[in-house]
Amino acid sequence: MNEEVLPQRTTVLFTHAVAQFIADEVGADVLHIKGPAVESNALALGALPTDPVRTSVDADVLVRPAHISLMLQGLTRHGWTLLYDFSGGSPFRHAATLGREGLANVDVHRYFPGIELEPEAAFSRLWEDRRSLTIAAQRIHVPSLLAQRLILILHAARSPAFDLTKEARAPWVSADPETRGDLARLAADLNADVAFRAATGGLDLVRNEPSHDLWAALSTGEASQVRLWRARVRAARGWRESVRTGVSLLAPNTGRMASRIGRPLNGGELLRAYVEQARRGVRALLRETHHADAPPGDRK
Amino acid sequence: MRTYRVASDVAYEQVMGNSQAPGVVYAMVMPDGMPRALRGSAAMLWSLVAEEVADPVGEAARLTGVDRCVIEGEVAEFMESLVREGLLEPCSSLRSPAPGVRPPT
Numbered sequence: 001m002n003e004e005v006l007p008q009r010t011t012v013l014f015t016h017a018v019a020q021f022i023a024d025e026v027g028a029d030v031l032h033i034k035g036p037a038v039e040s041n042a043l044a045l046g047a048l049p050t051d052p053v054r055t056s057v058d059a060d061v062l063v064r065p066a067h068i069s070l071m072l073q074g075l076t077r078h079g080w081t082l083l084y085d086f087s088g089g090s091p092f093r094h095a096a097t098l099g100r101e102g103l104a105n106v107d108v109h110r111y112f113p114g115i116e117l118e119p120e121a122a123f124s125r126l127w128e129d130r131r132s133l134t135i136a137a138q139r140i141h142v143p144s145l146l147a148q149r150l151i152l153i154l155h156a157a158r159s160p161a162f163d164l165t166k167e168a169r170a171p172w173v174s175a176d177p178e179t180r181g182d183l184a185r186l187a188a189d190l191n192a193d194v195a196f197r198a199a200t201g202g203l204d205l206v207r208n209e210p211s212h213d214l215w216a217a218l219s220t221g222e223a224s225q226v227r228l229w230r231a232r233v234r235a236a237r238g239w240r241e242s243v244r245t246g247v248s249l250l251a252p253n254t255g256r257m258a259s260r261i262g263r264p265l266n267g268g269e270l271l272r273a274y275v276e277q278a279r280r281g282v283r284a285l286l287r288e289t290h291h292a293d294a295p296p297g298d299r300k
Numbered sequence: 301m302r303t304y305r306v307a308s309d310v311a312y313e314q315v316m317g318n319s320q321a322p323g324v325v326y327a328m329v330m331p332d333g334m335p336r337a338l339r340g341s342a343a344m345l346w347s348l349v350a351e352e353v354a355d356p357v358g359e360a361a362r363l364t365g366v367d368r369c370v371i372e373g374e375v376a377e378f379m380e381s382l383v384r385e386g387l388l389e390p391c392s393s394l395r396s397p398a399p400g401v402r403p404p405t
Binding site: 006007010011013014017018021022025078079101102103136137138 | 306309310311312313315326328330331332334335337350
């Protein structure tokens with residue numbers, strides 16, 4: 001028997017199994033999403049070149065928000081290191097990433113982008129219809145087949161350069177009319193209409209929703225950071241969150257920078273990072289203003 | 301010879317082989333163990349245990365075409381080494397319930 005580098009797919013499977021083990025140990029409710037936790041065959045997605053099982057590089061788990069601390073403590077107690085906290089990951093601040101030797105990273109989600117229902121209520125809605133799936137000979141909890149399909153659709157809606165012809169839409173394209181109706185109802189239950197429509201069409205019907213601009217920008221591969229910033233601030237709930245979102249999006253991602261250089265940033269590096277990010281923000285705003293002032297024919 | 305089963309806290313995956321690459325079994329004791337690889341006859345024996353074949357030694361002898369008496373000692377030694385690593389457990393040992401699983405009331 002030899003220790004060796006495992007196939008990436010196997011490390012992801014084992015991470016799912018270990019995450020479930022630790023969740024059971026600490027009493028945290030978790031649902032495994034995306035990657036090998038998607039029942040591709042049941043959803044008739046198995047034959048795609050972009051099969052999520054084959055392209056996944058980490059394990060994603062959605063944790064009941066009230067159990068997030070329990071889960072993070074359980075993982076760190078078992079040797080997992082926090083690589084990115086919630087504010088250092090994606091601009092949605094929805095997931096923290098942890099890693100350990102020999103396994104794939106785990107992304108611990110406290111909510112899923114696109115689902116705008118209050119996170120605890122949204123989790124409970126998904127939890128009540130959960131299923132069991134065996135991965136690496138271990139039983140894990142996954143959302144219902146319908147919810148698995150919806151989560152893939154919502155995820156596709158924020159993929160960069162989302163293209164209506166791409167296979168990212170397979171979870172929608174392969175759904176029969178009855179399933180499409182069920183998907184729309186589940187999206188409504190979860191207050192996920194905007195992201196759902198961004199992926200499946202009809203986004204104009206929800207143009208008055210605060211998150212409309214954000215999902216319109218994400219689903220069309222918006223390149224302007226300023227427009228994305230404005231859309232995210234508009235999508236934030238309440239003025240406090242708007243201010244917090246606006247400020248946090250202007251701050252440099254020090255977690256990622258520290259991860260890149262392999263150590264925490266020192267005081268001078270932190271200061272330079274903030275100054276550089278502020279410069280970038282100002283340059284982008286100036287470009288945007290210039291762009292907006294130019295006649296439409298001159299815009300590039 | 302004792303009989304064995306995969307320990308309940310072991311995650312494993314069997315990767316089927318082909319003419320170029322033989323099958324491999326990857327296994328780890330959760331939650332803190334390091335994943336290990338079992339190849340060749342080790343992978344075959346693991347598969348027989350995991351599939352709860354009644355007489356894995358006899359089946360291994362049949363599959364490899366080697367006399368049972370020749371392999372029995374080595375197989376027993378190998379199985380015991382996996383028990384020491386926590387990957388297998390003797391069937392006589394009581395299986396502890398998985399965390400969070402309550403007995404039926």
